[in-house]
Amino acid sequence: MSNAATNIGIWQTGVLLLLAGCANEPPTSSAIDFHKEVAPIFKARCWRCHGPQQQQGGLRLDEKTFALQGGLSGKKLVEPPTDESELLRRATSDDPTIAMPKESGRLTEQEVDVLRRWVVAKAPWPEKLPPSGRDEFLTRYGHDLWKRLGDFGSEPKIWVLLVFAIFVGMAERIRQVPADSPRWSSGVLQRVRSCCPRVSAAGFAVVVLGTILWDVVGFSMRLSAEFASVNQKLVDAESAGAMRPGAMNGAPPRPLRPRGATGLGGTYYRGNDERSEKLFNGGYYRTATMRLTLIDETDQPLALGQKITGSQLFVRLEIERALQATPSLFTDQMMNDVLLTRRTNDRKTPFPNDEPVKLDVLQSGDRWSAKYRLVDFTGQSDIALNDIVYVVTSATRSAEAVQGLVQYGIVFALRIRERTLQENSELWLGPILVPGNFQYPSDGKITLAEWLNTNPIPEITSDPKLLGIPEHLEKGTRPAKE
Numbered sequence: 022m023s024n025a026a027t028n029i030g031i032w033q034t035g036v037l038l039l040l041a042g043c044a045n046e047p048p049t050s051s052a053i054d055f056h057k058e059v060a061p062i063f064k065a066r067c068w069r070c071h072g073p074q075q076q077q078g079g080l081r082l083d084e085k086t087f088a089l090q091g092g093l094s095g096k097k098l099v100e101p102p103t104d105e106s107e108l109l110r111r112a113t114s115d116d117p118t119i120a121m122p123k124e125s126g127r128l129t130e131q132e133v134d135v136l137r138r139w140v141v142a143k144a145p146w147p148e149k150l151p152p153s154g155r156d157e158f159l160t161r162y163g164h165d166l167w168k169r170l171g172d173f174g175s176e177p178k179i180w181v182l183l184v185f186a187i188f189v190g191m192a193e194r195i196r197q198v199p200a201d202s203p204r205w206s207s208g209v210l211q212r213v214r215s216c217c218p219r220v221s222a223a224g225f226a227v228v229v230l231g232t233i234l235w236d237v238v239g240f241s242m243r244l245s246a247e248f249a250s251v252n253q254k255l256v257d258a259e260s261a262g263a264m265r266p267g268a269m270n271g272a273p274p275r276p277l278r279p280r281g282a283t284g285l286g287g288t289y290y291r292g293n294d295e296r297s298e299k300l301f302n303g304g305y306y307r308t309a310t311m312r313l314t315l316i317d318e319t320d321q322p323l324a325l326g327q328k329i330t331g332s333q334l335f336v337r338l339e340i341e342r343a344l345q346a347t348p349s350l351f352t353d354q355m356m357n358d359v360l361l362t363r364r365t366n367d368r369k370t371p372f373p374n375d376e377p378v379k380l381d382v383l384q385s386g387d388r389w390s391a392k393y394r395l396v397d398f399t400g401q402s403d404i405a406l407n408d409i410v411y412v413v414t415s416a417t418r419s420a421e422a423v424q425g426l427v428q429y430g431i432v433f434a435l436r437i438r439e440r441t442l443q444e445n446s447e448l449w450l451g452p453i454l455v456p457g458n459f460q461y462p463s464d465g466k467i468t469l470a471e472w473l474n475t476n477p478i479p480e481i482t483s484d485p486k487l488l489g490i491p492e493h494l495e496k497g498t499r500p501a502k503e
Contacts, residue, residue, distance in 0.1 A: 055146050059139045062132050063088075066122050079405025079436055085146045086278075087407040090434045095443045099144040106140050109133075162240055182232045276409070276430030276451030281475035285325060285448045286313035286336075290478040291343075307343040307478040308350070313431065313450045314339075316392070329440045332399040336361075336410060336431055336448070339390040340380065345481035348386055356380045360416040361393040361431070363408060364423045377418055395433065406435040411453075427453045429473070 053059070063082045070077045080092035091098045096107045104113065111121040112128050120127070128136070139145070195213065198205050205211055279289065291309040293300070300306070315323045318331040338361065342351040362377035374396065380389040398404050409430045416425035431450050436443035452473045 053135070053138045053142050053145065055139065058135050062128070062135060066128060066132070070123065076405055076407060079403075079407075081405075081407045084407070086432055087434045089144065089146070090436065090445045090447065093403050093405055093436055093438050093443075095436060095438060095445060097445060099140050102140050102143050104137070109137060109140055112136055161244065162237065165240055166236070182229065185228065274411075274427050274430070274453045276432060276453050278432075278449060278451050279473050279475050282449035282451065283447065285315045285323065285442075285446065287449075287475060288312050289450050290474050290476070292472055292474060292478045301481045302479050305478065307480045308346045309343055310341045311450065311473075312339040312341075313337070313448065315433075315435075315448050320392075323442060325442050325444050325446060327442055329437065329442065333397050334395045334406075334435070336393045336395060336433065337390060338393070338412065338431065338450075339383070339388065341388045342386065343480050351386060353382055353385055353389075355414075356382070356389045358415050358425075359389075359391075360413045360418065360423055360425065361391050361410050362413060362416075362418075362423045363410055364421075377416075377423055393431075395435075398437070402437075402439050404435075404437045406433055406437075408433060429453060 064072075067082045071080045071082045073081075073083050076087075076092075078092040078094070080098075081087040089098055091107060094107070098108050099106050104110070111119055112133055114120045122128070195205075282289075289311040290307050291311060293304055293306050293308055298304075314337045316335045316337050317323060317329060318333040318335070320335075320337075323329065323334075340356070342348070357379060359380050360377045363375045364377065374394070376394060378391045378393050380391045382388075383390055393410055395410075396404065396406055409432050411423075411427050412429040412431065413423055413425040414428050416423055418424075429450055430453055431448070433448045435446045435448070437446075450473065
């Protein structure tokens with residue numbers, strides 16, 4: 022075969038690889054991918070007893086916040102990062118009283134090896150990030166192309182290109198036949214040979230790449246049109262009040278953990294979410310102070326290592342308007358529409374122990390608080406609690422669910438052994454990350470992590486004009502985030 026034919030084969034191979042989307046680099050052998058390697062083991066071998074439905078021994082392995090705290094034994098799951106960690110000790114033990122899993126047989130050597138590499142690597146458990154723009158586009162394009170190729174008449178240019186490639190390959194092979202060949206020197210074969218054009222590899226590559234570019238541009242235009250249509254529908258729905266950013270739709274949302282959020286509750290500072298030189302401190306000032314506490318039935322705060330004498334546990338949330346914060350954003354009527362609940366609007370069966378509570382007025386226009394009951398544990402000395410209490414604004418309640426805007430999540434992972442709060446218990450407050458308000462920070466905006474901070478945010482010491490409030494009120498917008 023000639024160099025031209027060889028080059029054509031190389032180009033054809035390259036095109037096929039491009040269409041297959043082979044652009045990702047394989048991970049290094051030493052890396053451990055939690056979501057691809059560790060999570061499937063947890064789901065298949067552990068969730069039955071330590072998953073979202075039940076948490077035997079107080080251990081829950083479907084959420085990072087709860088899993089790394091360990092169970093009622095008080096031992097952290099993956100500390101130290103050796104075979105002495107609680108996870109590996111139980112996965113490899115020959116003692117049937119502590120070996121895990123209890124059911125479905127022992128872990129295989131391969132499964133244990135995956136867990137060991139994960140523990141030794143100090144248990145990386147990254148958030149499951151969406152694919153990059155390039156990877157997502159290639160995936161979408163590949164699926165779309167495969168679907169179109171399945172419909173023979175929908176993509177004539179692709180089939181014409183394939184026929185052309187076959188023709189070029191055959192023509193090049195025919196042109197390699199010696200001119201003095203008796204078989205090809207006369208008759209029909211001679212006429213076929215004389216009709217075979219001389220096609221270079223570069224010319225063929227130009228045709229192929231031009232066709233691919235034509236197809237990719239067309240796909241991009243269709244994708245952009247679809248996104249524009251979806252965004253317009255979302256804008257129309259939001260304008261009609263049918264949907265707003267932060268609405269409780271789909272899977273229960275997860276809060277973002279503020280830096281410094283440790284222990285059992287604490288004080289959190291809510292900041293303004295815009296920046297402007299015309300505002301106090303460039304627009305980064307406090308709008309509210311929020312205090313989160315774990316209390317008993319006598320309203321006494323509890324601490325790690327403390328003995329619990331009563332039979333009920335509560336979460337208490339207090340909200341206080343910051344000095345000079347706009348009163349129109351903190352009215353008793355607005356606060357009356359705030360609920361603390363574990364329900365979501367897609368849950369058809371209410372939690373049996375969920376009793377949504379409203380904020381009580383402590384000081385009209387300035388301070389409010391709510392006390393949400395977590396559990397009754399009469400007769401129980403050991404118990405583990407793992408869940409989220411949502412702070413929902415503009416809330417409406419039905420027999421089955423709570424509708425509204427999710428602003429915050431109160432995450433609790435409590436370990437109680439012999440009625441004593443274990444040191445690996447925790448309670449914290451975080452802003453909710455949902456697609457409606459997740460965005461790259463831009464000029465004049467601050468990130469979600471700064472909206473709620475464990476470090477004090479400056480309070481207004483003068484009375485500056487706050488930008489945008491009159492315009493918002495004229496449009497009937499309820500500034501629920503403030």
